[in-house]
Amino acid sequence: MILSIAWRNLWRNPLRSLVIIGSVMTGLLAGIFILAFFRGLINEQINTGISQQLSHIQVHNPVFRELDEEQYTINNVSGVLSALEKDDQVAGISQRLVITAMASSAYTASGVSIYGVEPLSEAAVTGLNKRIKEGHYLENSASGQILMGRKLAKKLHLGQGSKVILTFQDKNNELIAAAFRITGIFEAANSNLEENNVFVKKNELDSLTLLGGRIHELAILLKDNKAVETTAFKLRNLNTGNKVETWKQLSPEIRMMIDSFSQYMVIIIGIILIALVFGIVNTMLMAVLERYRELGVLMAIGLNKRKIFSMIMTETLLMTILGCLAGLPLSWLTVYLTGRNGINLSRFSEGLAMYGYGTRVYPQLELSYYWQVGGMAIVAALLASVYPSLKALQLKPATAIRKI
Amino acid sequence: MQNTVIDAHNISKVYDQGPVAVKAVNNVHLHIEKGEFVALVGPSGSGKTTLLNMIGGLDEPTTGNVVINGVDITKLSSNELIDFRLNNIGFVFQSFNLIPVLTARENIEFIMLLQKVGKEERETRVLKLLEEVGLTDKANAKPGELSGGQQQRVAVARALASKPRFVLADEPTANLDSQSAANLLDIMEKLNREEGMTFVFSTHDQRVIQRARRVITLVDGEVAEDTLQTPLTHAG
Ligand SMILES: Nc1ncnc2c1ncn2[C@@H]1O[C@H](COP(=O)(O)OP(=O)(O)OP(=O)(O)O)[C@@H](O)[C@H]1O
Ligand SMILES: [Mg+2]
Numbered sequence: 001m002i003l004s005i006a007w008r009n010l011w012r013n014p015l016r017s018l019v020i021i022g023s024v025m026t027g028l029l030a031g032i033f034i035l036a037f038f039r040g041l042i043n044e045q046i047n048t049g050i051s052q053q054l055s056h057i058q059v060h061n062p063v064f065r066e067l068d069e070e071q072y073t074i075n076n077v078s079g080v081l082s083a084l085e086k087d088d089q090v091a092g093i094s095q096r097l098v099i100t101a102m103a104s105s106a107y108t109a110s111g112v113s114i115y116g117v118e119p120l121s122e123a124a125v126t127g128l129n130k131r132i133k134e135g136h137y138l139e140n141s142a143s144g145q146i147l148m149g150r151k152l153a154k155k156l157h158l159g160q161g162s163k164v165i166l167t168f169q170d171k172n173n174e175l176i177a178a179a180f181r182i183t184g185i186f187e188a189a190n191s192n193l194e195e196n197n198v199f200v201k202k203n204e205l206d207s208l209t210l211l212g213g214r215i216h217e218l219a220i221l222l223k224d225n226k227a228v229e230t231t232a233f234k235l236r237n238l239n240t241g242n243k244v245e246t247w248k249q250l251s252p253e254i255r256m257m258i259d260s261f262s263q264y265m266v267i268i269i270g271i272i273l274i275a276l277v278f279g280i281v282n283t284m285l286m287a288v289l290e291r292y293r294e295l296g297v298l299m300a301i302g303l304n305k306r307k308i309f310s311m312i313m314t315e316t317l318l319m320t321i322l323g324c325l326a327g328l329p330l331s332w333l334t335v336y337l338t339g340r341n342g343i344n345l346s347r348f349s350e351g352l353a354m355y356g357y358g359t360r361v362y363p364q365l366e367l368s369y370y371w372q373v374g375g376m377a378i379v380a381a382l383l384a385s386v387y388p389s390l391k392a393l394q395l396k397p398a399t400a401i402r403k404i
Numbered sequence: 405m406q407n408t409v410i411d412a413h414n415i416s417k418v419y420d421q422g423p424v425a426v427k428a429v430n431n432v433h434l435h436i437e438k439g440e441f442v443a444l445v446g447p448s449g450s451g452k453t454t455l456l457n458m459i460g461g462l463d464e465p466t467t468g469n470v471v472i473n474g475v476d477i478t479k480l481s482s483n484e485l486i487d488f489r490l491n492n493i494g495f496v497f498q499s500f501n502l503i504p505v506l507t508a509r510e511n512i513e514f515i516m517l518l519q520k521v522g523k524e525e526r527e528t529r530v531l532k533l534l535e536e537v538g539l540t541d542k543a544n545a546k547p548g549e550l551s552g553g554q555q556q557r558v559a560v561a562r563a564l565a566s567k568p569r570f571v572l573a574d575e576p577t578a579n580l581d582s583q584s585a586a587n588l589l590d591i592m593e594k595l596n597r598e599e600g601m602t603f604v605f606s607t608h609d610q611r612v613i614q615r616a617r618r619v620i621t622l623v624d625g626e627v628a629e630d631t632l633q634t635p636l637t638h639a640g
Contacts, residue, residue, distance in 0.1 A: 001514060297495075297503075
């Protein structure tokens with residue numbers, strides 16, 4: 001009966017109830033969409049990071065990345081490779097040399113990392129060949145070819161076909177200078193990559209550095225991200241004395257973004273809910289004051305305080321539930337539709353590329369977040385209705401009834 | 405003493421929020437027996453509403469106590485008092501008695517739901533009460549769709565639904581035309597006569613006063629007169 005009265009009370013002032021229901025709905029929609037957008041940005045960054053730069057797993061000599069000296073090559077490469085051959089989750093492996101160097105043009109010089117790669121396997125792992133915007137990819141038949149990022153080329157005032165001098169140390173710490181000709185200019189979502197990395201053929205770099213076929217880095221692309229931990233675990237268990245890192249370990253920025261997602265959620269939803277709470281307190285207070293006399297009559301004829309309290313609470317709860325019933329599916333639909341085609345951010349992509357984002361974001365959010373957000377809205381509504389309900393309890397039937 | 409339903413001992417009510425303390429009710433003794441049909445009269449501001457509210461447990465006397473069926477209601481907590489009112493006292497107010505979102509039958513049934521009366525008994529009782537107040541055909545009308553007189557009749561039916569010891573009615577006819585007022589009084593009188601229900605009602609209306617068997621006159625918060633009379637019965 002209380003439920004039925006509360007329900008009917010909602011429709012005494014339909015406009016007012018609809019405003020609250022609409023606010024709950026809009027609040028949920030805004031909150032969920034912002035979350036889904038954030039999640040899409042993070043996903044985008046992860047995907048771009050994995051497919052263009054990090055791959056799923058990388059193997060190094062344990063001290064290579066700390067000391068950055070070329071003598072620290074991977075131990076027992078053949079052992080690692082044969083283990084990977086047996087893993088059917090592996091989609092591609094790129095063996096790399098990574099040498100710190102100075103790239104100079106007639107105009108200026110810049111510090112770079114030279115990646116010595118096998119053209120085919122690098123293409124299979126990072127798709128570098130697809131990101132050549134001018135000229136062409138490395139060819140096995142030619143020699144002295146180098147791929148340079150657009151940013152670096154600009155900085156050095158070089159173009160496709162220009163010559164660049166790379167200066168670096170060989171295995172014996174002798175300074176080597178070698179001339180390469182830019183055969184292709186590539187672009188990357190991560191502008192860091194475009195500015196710092198150059199690619200040459202591995203065998204050429206190998207003979208210049210006298211490393212004798214040893215390598216610094218194994219980048220492994222898997223068929224499915226879900227297999228990352230198992231494959232990494234297998235590789236670690238080989239005990240080859242190498243460091244095996246997944247993309248999460250390779251990119252602390254990405255890890256931080258993922259970890260802070262739930263904090264974003266609390267903050268964003270919190271702000272929206274606070275606004276909602278104020279609206280609800282205000283509306284319900286109005287509803288209580290308007291019905292002062294009626295509540296007085298109800299108390300006079302025998303509706304006890306608990307029931308009055310729960311009647312007002314139920315009214316608020318009903319509006320919030322209606323808001324959720326409208327808002328959650330609507331949010332889902334919005335996220336689904338925008339997530340299917342993505343949102344084009346090319347207008348802002350200049351800035352975003354700096355952080356490793358692509359130009360399309362695909363909003364996405366797990367269903368569990370919908371329940372969480374809906375639950376939070378309901379809790380907020382309950383809290384918001386406590387004050388108006390208490391206000392209703394304070395009334396004295398004798399005074400309330402005298403009011404016209 | 406067995407038949408005493410209301411026993412007010414020396415009750416007073418002082419309002420002292422304003423600049424001067426108002427003695428709304430001053431040292432009133434009131435003794436009402438089962439089956440009485442009492443009109444509370446007096447000029448505006450004489451304390452009728454205040455007295456009825458104290459008898460009905462809606463307001464606390466400043467001094468004195470109100471004993472209803474042997475229970476001193478001035479000693480009850482506010483929640484106990486709500487339950488006591490629910491089970492012992494029927495109320496009819498001047499206006500806006502009914503829950504606007506409930507139909508006539510639901511308004512009547514509501515009070516029995518609060519008393520946890522079983523469904524079957526509720527339904528038969530609602531029908532009987534609607535019939536007694538002559539509104540069987542308006543069972544499913546909302547208060548807004550009823551005339552003032554019809555609303556007051558539903559209010560009387562609701563007041564009786566809980567099987568109270570007595571019914572308090574504060575100016576139940578004040579907003580009614582004389583025909584509707586007479587009609588409401590007919591119903592109250594019939595319930596009083598046939599079921600022995602005790603009614604205490606306040607009024608300004610001379611024609612309503614004539615229908616009472618006992619008339620208590622308040623002046624400045626004190627009982628100025630307390631007389632028995634032979635009531636005029638309404639034709640029909
Ligand atoms: N809440 C209050 N605060 C202060 N004074 C009050 C309050 N309620 C009533 N009074 C005063 O108490 C006195 C009695 O009021 P009450 O309403 O009982 O009179 P009444 O006989 O019912 O009048 P009416 O015929 O106009 O309904 C009046 O002087 C009134 O002004
Ligand atoms: Mg009055």
